[in-house]
Amino acid sequence: MKRRMTFRQWSANNPFISAFLHNKKAIVGLGIMVFFVVVAIFGPLIFPYSPEIDYANYLAKPSWQHPLGTDGLGRDVFRQLIAGTNDVLLVAVLTATITISIGVTLGLVSGLVGGFVDRLIMLIVNVFLTIPSLPVFLILAALFTVNDPLSFALILSIFNWAGLTRAIRSQIISLRERDFIQICKVMDMSTIHIIFKELMPNVGSYILINFILVMKNAITGSVGIMFLGLAAFEPTNWGAILITAKDFGALFIPAARIWLLAPIACIFSFQFGIILLSSGLDEALNPRLRKA
Amino acid sequence: MNDDILLIKNLVIEYELKRYSIRAIDDVTMAFKRGSITAIVGESGSGKTTLASAILEVISSPGRIISGDVLYFQNAQGFETKINNLKPKQLNHYRWQECSMVFQGAQSSLNPVMTIYEQFYETMMVHATGNIQKGELKEKVLRRAKEVLEIVNLDVDRIMPMYPHELSGGMKQRVMIAFSLLLNPKIIILDEPTTALDVITQDSIFKILKNINRDMGVTMILLTHDMGVVAKFADFVGVMYAGKLVEYADTKSVFGKRLHPYTNGLISATPSIIADNSSLKPIEGVPPDLLALPSGCPFHPRCPQAFSKCPLLKPKLIELNNHLVSCHLYDKEETKA
Amino acid sequence: MNEIIELKKLHVVFSKRVGLFRERRFHVLKNVDFFVRPGEIIAVVGESGCGKTTLGRIVTGLLKPTKGEVLFEGKPIYGFLNADFANFRQSVQFIQQDSYAALNPVRTIYQSLRAPIIRHHRKMKNDEVDRRIDELMTFVGLNPPEQFLVKYPHQLSGGQRQRVLMARALSLNPKLIVADEPVSMIDVSLRLSILNLMSELNKKLNIAFIYITHDLATAKYIANDQRIAVMYLGEIVEVGNINDILTNPRHPYTQALLSAVPIPDPIVAARQKDIPIKGMNIASIENRTTGCSFFERCPYAREKCQHEQVPVVKSGNAQIRCHYEKEIPIWVKPQ
Numbered sequence: 001m002k003r004r005m006t007f008r009q010w011s012a013n014n015p016f017i018s019a020f021l022h023n024k025k026a027i028v029g030l031g032i033m034v035f036f037v038v039v040a041i042f043g044p045l046i047f048p049y050s051p052e053i054d055y056a057n058y059l060a061k062p063s064w065q066h067p068l069g070t071d072g073l074g075r076d077v078f079r080q081l082i083a084g085t086n087d088v089l090l091v092a093v094l095t096a097t098i099t100i101s102i103g104v105t106l107g108l109v110s111g112l113v114g115g116f117v118d119r120l121i122m123l124i125v126n127v128f129l130t131i132p133s134l135p136v137f138l139i140l141a142a143l144f145t146v147n148d149p150l151s152f153a154l155i156l157s158i159f160n161w162a163g164l165t166r167a168i169r170s171q172i173i174s175l176r177e178r179d180f181i182q183i184c185k186v187m188d189m190s191t192i193h194i195i196f197k198e199l200m201p202n203v204g205s206y207i208l209i210n211f212i213l214v215m216k217n218a219i220t221g222s223v224g225i226m227f228l229g230l231a232a233f234e235p236t237n238w239g240a241i242l243i244t245a246k247d248f249g250a251l252f253i254p255a256a257r258i259w260l261l262a263p264i265a266c267i268f269s270f271q272f273g274i275i276l277l278s279s280g281l282d283e284a285l286n287p288r289l290r291k292a
Numbered sequence: 293m294n295d296d297i298l299l300i301k302n303l304v305i306e307y308e309l310k311r312y313s314i315r316a317i318d319d320v321t322m323a324f325k326r327g328s329i330t331a332i333v334g335e336s337g338s339g340k341t342t343l344a345s346a347i348l349e350v351i352s353s354p355g356r357i358i359s360g361d362v363l364y365f366q367n368a369q370g371f372e373t374k375i376n377n378l379k380p381k382q383l384n385h386y387r388w389q390e391c392s393m394v395f396q397g398a399q400s401s402l403n404p405v406m407t408i409y410e411q412f413y414e415t416m417m418v419h420a421t422g423n424i425q426k427g428e429l430k431e432k433v434l435r436r437a438k439e440v441l442e443i444v445n446l447d448v449d450r451i452m453p454m455y456p457h458e459l460s461g462g463m464k465q466r467v468m469i470a471f472s473l474l475l476n477p478k479i480i481i482l483d484e485p486t487t488a489l490d491v492i493t494q495d496s497i498f499k500i501l502k503n504i505n506r507d508m509g510v511t512m513i514l515l516t517h518d519m520g521v522v523a524k525f526a527d528f529v530g531v532m533y534a535g536k537l538v539e540y541a542d543t544k545s546v547f548g549k550r551l552h553p554y555t556n557g558l559i560s561a562t563p564s565i566i567a568d569n570s571s572l573k574p575i576e577g578v579p580p581d582l583l584a585l586p587s588g589c590p591f592h593p594r595c596p597q598a599f600s601k602c603p604l605l606k607p608k609l610i611e612l613n614n615h616l617v618s619c620h621l622y623d624k625e626e627t628k629a
Numbered sequence: 630m631n632e633i634i635e636l637k638k639l640h641v642v643f644s645k646r647v648g649l650f651r652e653r654r655f656h657v658l659k660n661v662d663f664f665v666r667p668g669e670i671i672a673v674v675g676e677s678g679c680g681k682t683t684l685g686r687i688v689t690g691l692l693k694p695t696k697g698e699v700l701f702e703g704k705p706i707y708g709f710l711n712a713d714f715a716n717f718r719q720s721v722q723f724i725q726q727d728s729y730a731a732l733n734p735v736r737t738i739y740q741s742l743r744a745p746i747i748r749h750h751r752k753m754k755n756d757e758v759d760r761r762i763d764e765l766m767t768f769v770g771l772n773p774p775e776q777f778l779v780k781y782p783h784q785l786s787g788g789q790r791q792r793v794l795m796a797r798a799l800s801l802n803p804k805l806i807v808a809d810e811p812v813s814m815i816d817v818s819l820r821l822s823i824l825n826l827m828s829e830l831n832k833k834l835n836i837a838f839i840y841i842t843h844d845l846a847t848a849k850y851i852a853n854d855q856r857i858a859v860m861y862l863g864e865i866v867e868v869g870n871i872n873d874i875l876t877n878p879r880h881p882y883t884q885a886l887l888s889a890v891p892i893p894d895p896i897v898a899a900r901q902k903d904i905p906i907k908g909m910n911i912a913s914i915e916n917r918t919t920g921c922s923f924f925e926r927c928p929y930a931r932e933k934c935q936h937e938q939v940p941v942v943k944s945g946n947a948q949i950r951c952h953y954e955k956e957i958p959i960w961v962k963p964q
Contacts, residue, residue: 015781015784016735178730179725179727179730180732180733180734182691183725186690186691186718186721186723187718187719187745187748187797187801188718188719188748189744189745189748190748193744193748197736197740197744198733198736201733201736202733202734202735204735335816335817335818336816461677488677490676490677490843491676491843491886491889491890492676492885492886492889492904492906494889494891495889495891495904517816517817518817518891519893520846520891520893520898521891523891523892523893523894523895523897524891524895524898524901544895544896547893547895557818558817558818559893561817561818561820562817562846562893563821563846563847563850564846564892564893564894565846565849565875565887565890565892566894566897566962566963567892569849569850572850573821574819574820574821574825575818575819578786578819579819
């Protein structure tokens with residue numbers, strides 16, 4: 001028998017995958033997210049957006065040509081949203097990647113090395129956890145201009161990495177003493193093996209779920225930052241559309257309501273997808289791990 | 293029938309899960325004699341813990357009693373109460389005042405943030421009848437606590453103000469036994485009361501239990517898988533396998549005759565420090581998977597004496613001279629010579 | 630110097646800080662002298678808290694003693710250079726009590742078995758490794774191997790997992806395996822088959838075993854005619870041939886233990902006498918360094934026993950720690 005199983009065999013046998021596939025929440029959540037990814041990649045190709053101003057057409061009602069109508073400057077709302085998906089996803093994924101990388105690395109080092117290094121890292125973590133986010137954002141906004149997704153992501157990461165580091169550290173500390181890690185020492189396994197083949201797979205599900213949750217926080221955070229006018233932003237970003245609409249006074253103009261509601265709906269459904277997916281993943285992965 | 297304090301009659305209990313049901317107790321009929329110590333022996337999948345839960349009427353969903361009764365005869369007059377039909381208020385009275393339980397692993401039975409005194413107080417308060425003044429209740433609790441703790445050889449003044457983590461394993465278990473005696477029950481169920489305790493402490497705890505049984509006439513139901521403990525302390529033994537009662541009789545008869553091949557296998561698989569170990573043999577095969585039970589008698593794949601009838605038909609419980617067994621070997625009318 | 634592992638005058642003390650200035654010291658192992666010869670099975674028996682698990686961790690190198698020497702094939706392991714230490718590690722393996730905790734829950738059995746083999750045989754080709762894995766699985770009775778290799782630990786029964794642990798320990802070709810309560814979490818009807826497997830490993834492959842347990846009956850079964858060491862509160866109180874000790878125990882604690890073990894025979898059980906021991910509570914392992922650890926519960930204890938260090942004396946065919954060996958009565962076995 002060929003031990004390197006085919007992917008199909010592996011996924012059929014793997015209880016974690018089958019638990020995931022049987023979990024409705026996870027599937028629906030995943031579906032929603034995949035939908036947005038597809039829109040981000042292919043949307044602009046099928047429905048390209050040009051920011052030309054067309055005063056004559058402003059606040060038009062939804063029609064075949066403009067499925068969600070036009071905004072105050074006559075631009076197509078639907079295409080704006082599609083173009084914006086890209087930006088939103090980029091910021092979310094970048095933030096999550098940066099946060100997870102910092103969190104896992106520092107958490108691992110802190111948990112495994114212990115001693116002085118551990119205490120130092122935890123000190124930094126505690127400082128970051130106690131800093132109030134708003135004043136810091138204001139200061140940072142005054143000092144730097146944020147106009148690309150990367151800097152946006154970096155700033156959003158500042159307030160997300162600390163909690164994760166601490167959580168990973170405690171997972172590592174508790175795993176460290178478990179029998180199956182102790183036996184690795186008796187069997188003279190290398191430290192690299194212990195970290196990557198024994199410890200990491202065990203925190204893997206935790207990391208995955210947190211990746212998704214950080215994405216959610218990033219989106220909420222980014223909309224908040226934009227609302228406060230602390231960042232220059234890509235005008236097609238959903239949050240940006242929302243703010244432009246609000247500034248235009250769309251709240252009080254009936255014809256403009258769609259312009260206001262459409263980005264809200266997008267943000268809402270994306271977040272909803274994330275929540276479903278993370279909740280479903282949690283259900284699917286954890287009971288297996290806890291089974292005795 | 294007056295001799296029995298508890299009668300389980302044709303009990304069927306199933307756990308209903310999303311895609312299938314598990315039958316944990318399959319048509320069990322068993323009687324417990326008043327004032328006796330009855331051991332229920334079984335390994336994983338036997339259903340003994342479910343049976344104990346049924347006696348206390350604490351089967352938690354998704355478990356359900358499908359059919360059958362648990363009958364309680366409070367006194368020798370024979371007036372029976374159907375436990376599975378009791379209303380919540382009556383159940384409250386039944387639990388702990390008529391029948392109490394000592395759970396496996398005292399760790400999780402004691403509240404870690406309350407002192408022993410507080411836990412005794414709480415239990416007695418819940419079961420107090422009528423209007424009792426706070427001061428009166430306190431006195432009552434202290435008095436009763438002293439009585440029960442003395443029975444288990446613990447010093448009241450020392451134990452009452454302590455928190456569970458300050459007690460050793462043996463002491464915790466003794467506190468649990470004292471707890472179960474608080475309201476003077478007629479029956480105490482003990483679920484593996486001495487696992488995780490050393491042999492010497494185990495022995496002293498069983499001696500205490502035996503004294504309680506003898507002096508106070510409390511009927512005891514002991515759930516265990518340790519045949520040594522059964523031989524030393526039980527008057528009667530019921531052997532369970534895959535949710536069925538396969539053998540039941542007084543201890544000497546069960547060990548002596550070992551009518552059911554499973555009983556025989558179990559005793560033959562238990563090493564002893566005294567006996568010659570050359571006749572020991574493990575039981576072949578694997579424990580029963582309740583999701584995929586073998587057809588007919590659930591033990592037949594592992595049974596050294598299985599024959600043609602065994603995979604076809606479930607054996608019935610037969611009585612042979614006060615010795616109950618559920619096996620086709622003894623089904624004389626239908627077995628061919 | 631024939632022994633695989635020898636422990637000399639070993640002390641293990643754990644300290645816990647209590648309050649700002651005080652420390653509580655727990656003498657988990659006291660004055661332990663212990664050895665294992667090639668191919669032998671020795672049972673280490675005692676109740677929880679006696680230090681037997683700590684002994685196992687010392688032998689496998691997971692714990693460093695506070696005082697005393699750990700010798701592997703005559704040489705102290707804490708003076709070893711890397712290559713020698715690696716050799717020691719490979720030669721002494723460990724089978725833990727909780728078979729579920731001893732396996733990585735997110736790795737298949739195949740992955741868990743493959744890792745140590747690859748680590749120790751870097752030059753082996755993939756199909757050679759696979760063949761070796763199949764061999765090991767068959768040897769421990771898990772047949773057909775494919776059925777079990779694709780599974781995760783939680784999908785196997787306790788007995789099957791124990792066998793996997795044995796296969797894993799075997800894969801390194803050890804000289805000694807320390808088994809800590811290998812059958813206590815397994816159904817009674819299946820214990821013998823696991824014990825028989827261990828016996829087979831011992832006889833066929835000449836692997837020595839340290840069998841740690843609190844169950845004297847299974848100790849007798851597996852150690853057969855070999856040695857047993859009885860531990861109490863961190864000390865080895867009696868050591869010698871298991872058959873001799875079980876028929877003629879000389880240390881008062883061993884006698885108490887044997888009187889307390891339940892015998893699966895109601896007729897004999899009824900004849901068991903009371904246990905010759907004082908008091909019910911086990912003393913704590915705190916702070917006691919002088920005198921006999923059994924002092925508080927020994928029915929034959931005297932003044933000297935509380936304070937003077939206890940010598941190891943020969944008694945019958947065994948060695949015990951006692952001041953008044955000659956005055957300990959002969960233990961009578963229930964018939």
